[in-house]
Amino acid sequence: MIPYGRQDISQEDIDAVVDVLRSDFLTQGPTVPKFEEAVAGYVSAPHAVAVNSATSALHVACLALGLGPGDWLWTTPITFVASANCALYCNASVDFVDIDPLTCNISVTALETKLKAASLAGRLPKIVVPVHLGGQSADMQRIAELGREYGFRIIEDASHAIGGSYLGAKVGGCRYSDITVFSFHPVKIITTAEGGCATTCDDDLAVRMRLAASHGVTRDPTLMTHAPDGDWYYQQVALGYNYRMTELQAALGFQQMKRLDQFVDARTERAVRYSERLVHLPLDLPVMQDGAVSAWHLYIIRLQLDRIAASHKDAFSDLRKAGIGVNLHYIPVHLQPFYRAMGFKLGDFPDAEAYYRRAMSIPIYPGLTEAAQDRVIAALENVLR
Known part of the structure; x- marks a missing residue:
């Protein structure tokens, strides 16, 4: 059977993972930050937050943007269920916008029509999640214009699209969005086995996503309520989850980024x-x-x-x-x-x-x-x- 998609693993990829297995850190070591820097540098975004799946990245992105009860998230029906489920994880509500019959991405015309009606009804979305189906960016410039007009935030679900570009810039630079999410599942463009990443240009959103991805716990004194009790000290300053990427995954991802x-x-x-x-x-x-x-x-x-x-x-x-x-x-x-x-x-x-x-x-x-x-x-x- 010829599969529809398949990972490409080199000897260098294998050696990098083995090196981590022989190292002092299997998690929370130096390799995850190195991978994050590689992704951020590639897409020209100041921040990349690596996590254990694109679903987790969508969730922490929604949390960072303050999505919660009484809020609405809109996305396209032609996507994997995670693009919608991330709203429900935040106890928010979900609605959909039909697709463009040509590109099969979210229809900007349908989005504008739905926004006009929602504005009159007082039910505008807090977040819109365009999905870059198959690797092609949605019409982000027009979506960003609507975001400014109607006051919603934007998460690009670019699970399919790392390495793609839009209007001369790499997808993930967040020129037209608050946050961009990538997937590194084995059938995707690069793989970390399972894994995901969120990029952003916003310093505060990056901090919030990092906290949400690691129990809401920090060792950064600038985020604490008082000075540390000692070198051992940490604080939980938010409710978070264990969405961390392992060093093994990051080692594979760092090598894959080279190709x-x-x-x-x-x-x-x-x-x-x-x-x-x-x-x-x-x-x-x-x-x-x-x-x-x-x-x-x-x-x-x-x-x-x-x-x-x-x-x-x-x-x-x-x-x-x-x-x-x-x-x-x-x-x-x-x-x-x-x-x-x-x-x-x-x-x-x-x-x-x-x-x-x-x-x-x-x-x-x-x-x-x-x-x-x-x-x-x-x-x-x-x-x-």
Whole structure:
């Protein structure tokens, strides 16, 4: 089976992890800060806070921005459930904004329309979470303009997008947002096995996220209520969680950062080849908006069902039977049973639901050979014709 995504682990990666295993620190040592500096430097942000998952990063980002009971967080239905769940962790409420039918990212037009209605109803969001689906940035400049107009804060869910860029700058620099979140799951652009990171330009938000990620405990005298009792002293100054990244994860991540541009280049080559070879098939291929350069975590196709005999379900099954590890990113969050129980229903977000009926992700990763990619293309031709 050709998987839809796969990590690329070098001997240098393995050696770095082994070095940590032989060191004095398996956690809370010097390697996590070194990894954070590498990420922050790459995206040109003053701060990067590494944690044990992108879900944890979303949670501490929401906490840092003061999300709580009575507040609303809006995101897109076409994302992993964590982009919405992070609001519920803070006892806030969730709503969704439909997608742009071309880019499949959050629709700025739909967002503006919903904001106007919410303003009249007195129910504006405190936070909006645009998701950079597949590695392509959402239209952050326009979203930031709406944020200034309607007073909401912005968390970029860039779990797919480290190494991508927008309007000439790397995703994660937070020019158009308060915080950006990355994922380092094995199928992502770089990996720390499990892991995530939040970047920000705001000193205070960085402090709050660090506290939230490590029990709300600090040894920094400037954050304490009085002078330390002694060199042993620490204080809990907030309610926090144990979301720390280990030294082993950070060692792997630091090494992977050295090859980030190489990984993105390899993914881009494969994406370009797909777009050239699949253009004759009854498919809607990925559309890039002006100013965005994708990191190509995913290559998402959408079947033109009116031009093929197979159903979406049958085409997916036939490709799996042919050894092609297609996947679907994502089932609209509002259609999950947990969210239906909140009152969301079929028909709430028509463009997201139409996407779900036709979409599938085909294999793309740096180690995908031309021969394997040709197998994917041939299988698609057989199934769709």
